[in-house]
Amino acid sequence: MEKLSRQPCEACRKGAPTVSDAEIALFKPEVPEWKIIERDGIMQLERAFTFPDFQQALAFTNRVGELAETAGHHPALLTEWGKVTVTWWSHKIKGLHRNDFILAARTDEVAK
Numbered sequence: 515m516e517k518l519s520r521q522p523c524e525a526c527r528k529g530a531p532t533v534s535d536a537e538i539a540l541f542k543p544e545v546p547e548w549k550i551i552e553r554d555g556i557m558q559l560e561r562a563f564t565f566p567d568f569q570q571a572l573a574f575t576n577r578v579g580e581l582a583e584t585a586g587h588h589p590a591l592l593t594e595w596g597k598v599t600v601t602w603w604s605h606k607i608k609g610l611h612r613n614d615f616i617l618a619a620r621t622d623e624v625a626k
């Protein structure tokens with residue numbers, strides 16, 4: 515069997531299910547700081563993290579990049595002085611999958 519970290523991300527497969535309203539109600543309390551937004555008709559999870567300077571914002575960006583590579587699932591990252599905006603959604607299904615909530619929770623862990 516392939517290493518787990520090498521296995522394809524289920525959320526990144528065409529036809530994977532987007533989350534239902536019931537699932538959103540279940541998962542959202544686990545990531546209370548994240549906003550569910552709609553951009554270009556696509557539901558996304560977004561959170562801005564603040565830092566005292568650019569270097570720490572950049573270091574956090576790279577840690578999130580590593581977790582994304584490990585998961586095979588990639589966020590949009592906007593790095594600014596003292597701020598990183600992280601946005602998760604599943605490109606292949608143009609919406610939110612359970613996996614996006616899992617990765618939002620992991621992003622919170624990386625920020626601790």
Ligand SMILES: C[C@H](O)[C@H](O)[C@H]1CNC2=NC(N)=NC(=O)C2=N1
Binds near residue numbers: 527
């Ligand atoms: C081949 C590769 O696994 C896919 O293209 C992955 C890469 N990372 C991805 N990340 C996200 N967020 N959504 C995707 O659909 C996606 N697809």
